[in-house]
Amino acid sequence: MLIQSNAIIKKTRKSRGISQKELGQLIGSQSMISRIENGLTSPTDRTLQQICDILNVPIVDYFDTVFDKKNNLSLLKSELEQAYLDQNKIKLKKICESIKIMSAHRPNDVALRHFFLMTKSTMYHLDFNIASASIQQEIIDYFFGIENWQYYDLCLFFFVANMISVEHIQPYVTDIIEQYVQKIMSQNTARMVAPVLIMILEASIVQHQYHLTSELLGKIAPLTFYQQNFEFQTWLLFWEGIFENDVQKIDDAYGITHRLHINTTKLLFDHILTHYQIEK
Numbered sequence: 001m002l003i004q005s006n007a008i009i010k011k012t013r014k015s016r017g018i019s020q021k022e023l024g025q026l027i028g029s030q031s032m033i034s035r036i037e038n039g040l041t042s043p044t045d046r047t048l049q050q051i052c053d054i055l056n057v058p059i060v061d062y063f064d065t066v067f068d069k070k071n072n073l074s075l076l077k078s079e080l081e082q083a084y085l086d087q088n089k090i091k092l093k094k095i096c097e098s099i100k101i102m103s104a105h106r107p108n109d110v111a112l113r114h115f116f117l118m119t120k121s122t123m124y125h126l127d128f129n130i131a132s133a134s135i136q137q138e139i140i141d142y143f144f145g146i147e148n149w150q151y152y153d154l155c156l157f158f159f160v161a162n163m164i165s166v167e168h169i170q171p172y173v174t175d176i177i178e179q180y181v182q183k184i185m186s187q188n189t190a191r192m193v194a195p196v197l198i199m200i201l202e203a204s205i206v207q208h209q210y211h212l213t214s215e216l217l218g219k220i221a222p223l224t225f226y227q228q229n230f231e232f233q234t235w236l237l238f239w240e241g242i243f244e245n246d247v248q249k250i251d252d253a254y255g256i257t258h259r260l261h262i263n264t265t266k267l268l269f270d271h272i273l274t275h276y277q278i279e280k
Contacts, residue, residue: 154192
């Protein structure tokens, strides 16, 4: 798989008339390109995004050729998070179109369908919109069949929660929290719980389902997320500030991002405050 991955990069680079040195200069390291193409290492998600952008290769076309379902998900997750951070609708539309083309040849591929919905939901997230009733029901039907939440399921939940009426997904929060507390999740799966809860909290506030917001805050108050806890508490402070109309809490959350130079989180805060027409 590694050799196939490297061969695709090398072949595409040559077809574009780009030398190894030129590509290396564009991503900041010729030695990295050399190691990748010679099968000595695999590109990180971020490096792969850069290479695909430079070579004008849709990221989904790349991972459709090279990776399995698990790696597809990791790569798409990284791509969608970056596109959301950049507010890049054009990139999201391109990903949607590429997945549509792939799906035409694999109509029964559930994972591809989920990847499409995750991308579509990220587009909706930019404008704080929700999906049609039929799409919501499709996703809810999938969640209904889950007994033990896995990494794949929580990634899907994280990306689609914002486009589903929160009252329909709130019941699954209890299951997710119980499985997290009982420590029956793998470490990788458990790390998705905090982001999922923040996303559901956001959805409840954006959709003005404030009684569900109160319930959720009560459920997550006693939880600890260890290495993630500081980031989780910062987001929690920010959304509590929005929910309670507490400017001080919002300022405190911003203060944390400023002191620790967490620019990514600050940019996301900015986008949310723009939606609420709150000046900072």
